[in-house]
Amino acid sequence: MFPTPAYYSADYRLSALDSWTEGVSLTVRIQKHVSLGAAYRHYQMFGTDGVTPAAQYPTANVFSGSLTIWF
Secondary structure, three states: OOOOOOOOOOOHHHOOEEEEEEEEEEEEEEEOOEEEEEEEEEEEEEEOOOOOOHHHOOEEEEEEEEEEEOO
């Protein structure tokens, strides 16, 4: 067992961390007033406090699509 510090939270978002979002997107106009889009983003968090386990920081892969109509 480890002793609980004087100030403690189970919320990893209160620890020191870095986060990155990387991705690509593509939009194609298929008619004069219509376009289709697709995107991919990868989100990562890295702890920098040297205490919180790396498994506590989430990553996410986000895929999205869009249809745009101008009128």
